Amino acid sequence: CRMHAPDDQIRAWCRDGDQRSFDAFFRVQADRLWRFLVARGTDPEAAYDLVATTFERFVATVCRRPDAPVALLYRIARNASTDAWRRQQVRDPGTALDAAEVGVDGDRAEHLAEVDQLLAGLDPVDRDLLLLRYWAGLTHRETAEVVDLPEGMVRRRVAGLLQRLAPDSG
Numbered sequence: 001c002r003m004h005a006p007d008d009q010i011r012a013w014c015r016d017g018d019q020r021s022f023d024a025f026f027r028v029q030a031d032r033l034w035r036f037l038v039a040r041g042t043d044p045e046a047a048y049d050l051v052a053t054t055f056e057r058f059v060a061t062v063c064r065r066p067d068a069p070v071a072l073l074y075r076i077a078r079n080a081s082t083d084a085w086r087r088q089q090v091r092d093p094g095t096a097l098d099a100a101e102v103g104v105d106g107d108r109a110e111h112l113a114e115v116d117q118l119l120a121g122l123d124p125v126d127r128d129l130l131l132l133r134y135w136a137g138l139t140h141r142e143t144a145e146v147v148d149l150p151e152g153m154v155r156r157r158v159a160g161l162l163q164r165l166a167p168d169s170g
Contacts (some may be wrong), residue, residue: 010069057080074146
């Protein structure tokens with residue numbers, strides 16, 4: 001039986017030692033995680049190191065509580081990114097995103113500067129809420145677990161941010 005959901009992949013790995021399940025999880029999540037870290041302000045080269053650090057910590061802890069592995073992964077990455085920033089290993093989060101750095105091309109690249117400008121004007125938690133929810137594709141529940149806020153608050157904050165940032169909201 002081939003499992004597709006990240007939760008199921010990690011449960012199979014924790015329960016049965018199914019390396020293929022973990023490998024499938026890693027292949028999908030490592031690239032997304034790298035993009036999240038770069039969008040959050042991490043230098044692209046340092047982001048590779050943070051992805052490795054994140055997965056090392058993830059492997060050491062996930063089987064104790066495998067019910068929300070994607071949220072755990074991003075929480076670890078967010079903390080590792082903040083720690084690296086404190087040690088001055090990442091660029092200033094206000095630095096503009098580069099389309100090639102984050103793997104965006106075509107029509108999406110045209111909008112990157114505008115998105116980057118909007119994100120730069122937000123406080124760090126609000127920026128992370130939007131990055132986690134829409135850039136990394138986490139659910140409201142997973143996002144809430146990453147930032148350690150109630151799910152309802154995350155839903156309201158994200159909705160408010162989207163309304164505030166909408167082009168016709170002035």
